[in-house]
Amino acid sequence: MEENISDLNYIKERGNEFKKIMLMYNCALKEIETKIQIISDEFQMLYSYNPIEHIKTRIKSPESIIKKLKRKEYPITYNSLVNNINDVAGIRIICSFIPDIYKMVEMFDKSTDINIIKKKDYIKNPKESGYSSYHLIATVPVSFANGIVDVKVEIQIRTIAMDFWASLEHKIKYKYSEELPKNVQKELKECSKMANKLDRKMSKLGGNLIEEFEQDMANNKKNKEQKFLKSYIPLIVDKITQNA
Numbered sequence: 001m002e003e004n005i006s007d008l009n010y011i012k013e014r015g016n017e018f019k020k021i022m023l024m025y026n027c028a029l030k031e032i033e034t035k036i037q038i039i040s041d042e043f044q045m046l047y048s049y050n051p052i053e054h055i056k057t058r059i060k061s062p063e064s065i066i067k068k069l070k071r072k073e074y075p076i077t078y079n080s081l082v083n084n085i086n087d088v089a090g091i092r093i094i095c096s097f098i099p100d101i102y103k104m105v106e107m108f109d110k111s112t113d114i115n116i117i118k119k120k121d122y123i124k125n126p127k128e129s130g131y132s133s134y135h136l137i138a139t140v141p142v143s144f145a146n147g148i149v150d151v152k153v154e155i156q157i158r159t160i161a162m163d164f165w166a167s168l169e170h171k172i173k174y175k176y177s178e179e180l181p182k183n184v185q186k187e188l189k190e191c192s193k194m195a196n197k198l199d200r201k202m203s204k205l206g207g208n209l210i211e212e213f214e215q216d217m218a219n220n221k222k223n224k225e226q227k228f229l230k231s232y233i234p235l236i237v238d239k240i241t242q243n244a
């Protein structure tokens with residue numbers, strides 16, 4: 001019989017297993033944060049344009065984990081926590097413009113050390129509440145003394161306007177112990193539409209920035225290839241002719 005962890009005091013005081021699981025998620029967050037920080041630094045250096053405004057990480061609190069397991073009617077055990085809760089470790093990437101979000105997703109798709117297992121596009125299909133963001137569930141390999149473990153991390157990618165709406169809506173929701181009153185829900189949905197309108201307008205204005213950045217990217221790649229051809233190919237050709 002698996003250990004039931006619904007007693008919060010028990011896991012806080014005696015839950016050694018819980019601490020080990022949380023350590024695993026903490027390490028995964030550090031790994032992924034470093035990888036994203038490198039992408040961000042590289043963008044800044046190569047293209048003088050960085051689609052990332054800022055990054056936030058968080059580990060879900062024990063209270064929140066147990067609440068989610070209960071809400072989704074999953075068993076309240078360690079196994080169930082690891083298998084059913086995808087966002088114990090969460091990283092939020094705040095981008096400047098909407099197209100930047102899709103650029104980031106493209107980059108994650110190409111990454112060989114971050115494995116995407118699920119994608120949810122709440123920008124094209126916002127949630128009933130008005131929430132919009134792009135969610136990725138990924139695994140990152142983390143090296144421990146006993147071997148490598150693939151740990152799940154939720155990556156939320158959104159613009160400043162989407163983040164503004166989600167953060168404030170979260171706070172407003174907290175004010176009410178029960179479900180939000182219908183009129184508040186309606187107003188929040190209205191606010192989400194306004195934020196979306198602002199986002200699209202700003203993205204339209206920033207469109208040239210993105211095009212310039214893409215052009216830079218293409219030129220940079222071309223320059224690098226030309227540099228490689230100019231400096232290394234003659235050496236290789238020399239070597240081949242010497243050996244002939």
Ligand code: 0O2
Pocket residue numbers: 060064068084085086087120127129130131135137165166167169170
């Ligand atoms: P908190 O407080 O952020 O920890 P899954 O099992 O992954 O398929 P899940 O996790 O239920 O399903 O799905 P979802 O809805 O894709 O992602 C949940 C997370 O997105 C939430 O985590 C929030 O962070 C965010 N989110 C989703 N809907 C809303 C919303 O209407 N308003 C706000 N502000 N955030 C939202 P948690 O665990 O619910 O909360």
